[in-house]
Amino acid sequence: MTLPADPLAGPMVRSASAASAEDHLDDEQRAAVTAPRGPVCVLAGAGTGKTRTITHRIAHLVRHGHVAPGQVLAVTFTARAAGELRTRLRALDAPGVQARTFHAAALRQLKYFWPQVVGERPWPLLEGKLRLIGQAAARAKAGTDSDALRDLATEIEWAKSSLVTPQGYAAEVARLRRDVPGPAEQVAQVYAGYEALKNQAELLDFDDLLLHVAAALEEHASVAEEFRDRYRCFVVDEYQDVTPLQQRVLDAWVGGRDDLTVVGDANQTIYTFAGASPRYLLDFARRFPEATVVRLTRDYRSTPQIVAAANTVIGAARGRVAGSRPRLVGQLPPGPDPDFTEHPDEPDEAAAVAAKIRRMIADGTPAAEVAVLFRINAQSEVYEQALTEAGVPYQVRGGERFFVRAEVRRAMIAIRTAPPAPEGTDLVTAVRRVLAPVGLSDEPPAGAAMRAQWESLLALVGLAEELAAVEPEADLRRFAAELEARADSAHPPTVQGVTLASLHAAKGLEWDVVFLVGLADGTLPIQHAEGDEAAIEEERRLLYVGVTRARRVLRISWALTRAAGRGRQRRRSRFLHGLIPEDHAASRVAQGDRRRTGGPKPRCRICGEPLIGTEALKLQRCGACPSDLDTELLDRLREWRADVAKRQGVPSYVVFTDATLAAIAEQRPADPAALVAIPGIGSRKLDRYGPEVLALITEPG
Numbered sequence: 001m002t003l004p005a006d007p008l009a010g011p012m013v014r015s016a017s018a019a020s021a022e023d024h025l026d027d028e029q030r031a032a033v034t035a036p037r038g039p040v041c042v043l044a045g046a047g048t049g050k051t052r053t054i055t056h057r058i059a060h061l062v063r064h065g066h067v068a069p070g071q072v073l074a075v076t077f078t079a080r081a082a083g084e085l086r087t088r089l090r091a092l093d094a095p096g097v098q099a100r101t102f103h104a105a106a107l108r109q110l111k112y113f114w115p116q117v118v119g120e121r122p123w124p125l126l127e128g129k130l131r132l133i134g135q136a137a138a139r140a141k142a143g144t145d146s147d148a149l150r151d152l153a154t155e156i157e158w159a160k161s162s163l164v165t166p167q168g169y170a171a172e173v174a175r176l177r178r179d180v181p182g183p184a185e186q187v188a189q190v191y192a193g194y195e196a197l198k199n200q201a202e203l204l205d206f207d208d209l210l211l212h213v214a215a216a217l218e219e220h221a222s223v224a225e226e227f228r229d230r231y232r233c234f235v236v237d238e239y240q241d242v243t244p245l246q247q248r249v250l251d252a253w254v255g256g257r258d259d260l261t262v263v264g265d266a267n268q269t270i271y272t273f274a275g276a277s278p279r280y281l282l283d284f285a286r287r288f289p290e291a292t293v294v295r296l297t298r299d300y301r302s303t304p305q306i307v308a309a310a311n312t313v314i315g316a317a318r319g320r321v322a323g324s325r326p327r328l329v330g331q332l333p334p335g336p337d338p339d340f341t342e343h344p345d346e347p348d349e350a351a352a353v354a355a356k357i358r359r360m361i362a363d364g365t366p367a368a369e370v371a372v373l374f375r376i377n378a379q380s381e382v383y384e385q386a387l388t389e390a391g392v393p394y395q396v397r398g399g400e401r402f403f404v405r406a407e408v409r410r411a412m413i414a415i416r417t418a419p420p421a422p423e424g425t426d427l428v429t430a431v432r433r434v435l436a437p438v439g440l441s442d443e444p445p446a447g448a449a450m451r452a453q454w455e456s457l458l459a460l461v462g463l464a465e466e467l468a469a470v471e472p473e474a475d476l477r478r479f480a481a482e483l484e485a486r487a488d489s490a491h492p493p494t495v496q497g498v499t500l501a502s503l504h505a506a507k508g509l510e511w512d513v514v515f516l517v518g519l520a521d522g523t524l525p526i527q528h529a530e531g532d533e534a535a536i537e538e539e540r541r542l543l544y545v546g547v548t549r550a551r552r553v554l555r556i557s558w559a560l561t562r563a564a565g566r567g568r569q570r571r572r573s574r575f576l577h578g579l580i581p582e583d584h585a586a587s588r589v590a591q592g593d594r595r596r597t598g599g600p601k602p603r604c605r606i607c608g609e610p611l612i613g614t615e616a617l618k619l620q621r622c623g624a625c626p627s628d629l630d631t632e633l634l635d636r637l638r639e640w641r642a643d644v645a646k647r648q649g650v651p652s653y654v655v656f657t658d659a660t661l662a663a664i665a666e667q668r669p670a671d672p673a674a675l676v677a678i679p680g681i682g683s684r685k686l687d688r689y690g691p692e693v694l695a696l697i698t699e700p701g
């Protein structure tokens with residue numbers, strides 16, 4: 001290990017601003033930050049400050065004149081993470097540094113070099129490749145239903161990311177014993193056909209951006225020379241998830257030089273299914289023997305309790321990363337133990353999570369400091385529904401959706417077209433004034449959908465505050481430009497709502513409170529990983545990523561069936577073995593929250609047994625007891641609900657959930673009092689919909 005040789009590293013020559021920025025670094029972090037220009041590799045676990053280290057390193061190199069800000073290119077894997085890097089760099093007083101995803105950087109470069117390497121007219125990006133793949137599949141006599149096409153698309157993406165050509169495909173998948181969607185020769189034929197159709201149409205897909213940039217730099221000396229003159233210093237975050245194609249681009253960028261800083265954690269490799277490999281990270285020191293290699297083990301993000309859970313999860317991992325598995329050492333004061341809860345079904349799990357979140361928010365936890373993380377996006381819906389019913393604002397992380405929301409687009413237009421604010425008005429006040437007519441009232445409006453819009457507008461005010469803090473002279477025009485830039489790079493602000501995100505989308509992020517939900521075998525690990533040890537290990541790493549997102553509170557839960565009274569019984573995730581105390585209450589079916597809070601237990605109105613599960617509670621009878629549901633009324637109610645939802649522009653469950661409609665159709669309440677007695681119908685919904693619903697019930701069938 002080489003440690004700092006940089007004479008500028010000493011405290012004596014540090015400027016005041018540098019001192020304040022670097023004071024919050026430990027010795028190992030500082031070694032990486034102040035290492036001289038040249039190869040640097042930080043290998044470290046979650047929460048040890050890798051991202052913090054690279055932003056400080058860039059700021060350090062810039063501040064000490066080792067490199068100009070415009071000569072630095074920092075890359076990472078998601079638009080969100082790239083935006084985060086830019087924000088942190090600006091806060092460290094290093095604006096002007098480019099921080100982008102590989103694809104965004106490639107797109108920009110390609111636009112610039114295209115005329116030199118191809119021709120005047122730029123080839124547009126292909127929007128959705130399924131159509132072309134469908135044509136190619138039909139010609140190759142492969143399956144063309146949408147599932148088959150999606151599988152083929154994923155496989156072609158894997159091949160391109162792995163630098164496997166159509167000609168080499170069959171041999172390579174045979175060598176890897178890869179599970180492929182159809183006979184290898186046929187997949188290769190579809191792949192070749194797709195490439196040909198795309199080239200004929202003069203279109204590019206996302207992987208082509210990277211391929212063309214690499215080729216332009218590799219094959220055109222003048223392009224390479226111009227590029228290398230412009231960019232001199234490269235930084236990669238989350239390097240464990242680099243694909244061979246991205247590595248080829250990186251090699252072309254660096255071009256035989258060695259000013260490259262990489263940071264990563266092999267235990268957080270979660271994209272091998274897409275061709276990523278941690279071997280570039282793990283082999284970095286072999287490739288650059290003179291590299292400064294730093295290992296960090298102090299975890300500054302999480303309480304020792306959460307750090308211990310993370311160590312247990314990853315301690316059970318098998319395979320290559322075993323050698324690189326130093327235990328994390330928690331640095332924060334202690335907090336509560338992680339919590340485990342078993343539920344009879346998913347709606348019950350979601351309702352319990354929503355109820356806990358509501359209590360936490362009432363007790364003062366900011367909603368933006370809470371996340372609910374799951375394995376696949378389809379799990380999101382039941383949580384969206386439960387949070388809506390509990391009146392808790394939330395945002396679904398996919399990030400870029402923020403800037404396409406109707407109210408955000410309206411707000412951006414209003415900001416762009418507003419006349420300049422009167423002399424002396426600060427930016428935040430000016431923005432609030434412009435947004436008032438768009439819907440930014442002083443107090444939050446009632447209703448989940450209205451409330452969500454209001455939260456979006458408030459988030460824009462938050463961005464204005466952020467900008468004003470770093471650029472006090474910024475005006476509305478400057479703010480409008482900042483918003484455009486963020487929308488382009490899909491870097492949304494933090495909305496004051498609970499985050500719902502998949503584990504993949506949560507990488508690199510952190511929250512005070514994290515709910516890891518759906519920890520059942522078949523969901524995590526996911527069903528299709530079964531029987532493939534490498535895939536199971538990737539699932540385990542996903543859990544490690546999830547556990548390490550939490551700063552203080554970690555709550556893990558699972559459900560034994562999908563819906564009440566339906567579906568196969570499941571069991572809790574095998575990964576919880578060793579994590580959850582054997583005598584823990586969650587080893588027995590937990591009774592849902594509301595049933596533990598005392599008071600008379602709700603009972604089935606038919607057989608009188610206690611009710612288990614949210615659906616049963618809504619219907620006020622057990623799933624097994626006879627249903628006297630009026631199906632015609634249910635149809636009428638559904639039609640009415642679809643209508644209302646359309647009129648209001650909200651998802652239908654916001655009006656009433658399926659279970660509530662079923663309960664109405666079954667109980668046929670005759671008056672407002674009977675209607676409001678049905679769970680899921682509060683006084684607000686009664687006011688709003690009561691008369692219409694009661695009319696539907698009395699209407700002759």
Ligand code: ATP
Binds near residue numbers: 025044299509548
């Ligand atoms: P991940 O692997 O999840 O991406 P990371 O290694 O990139 O994690 P960071 O996000 O950089 O970790 O840091 C984790 C948290 O710890 C952040 O809140 C950061 O501000 C804080 N932190 C890092 N280093 C220090 C330090 N030396 N002193 C105090 N806080 C620190």
Ligand code: MG
Binds near residue numbers: 050508
């Ligand atoms: Mg990080």
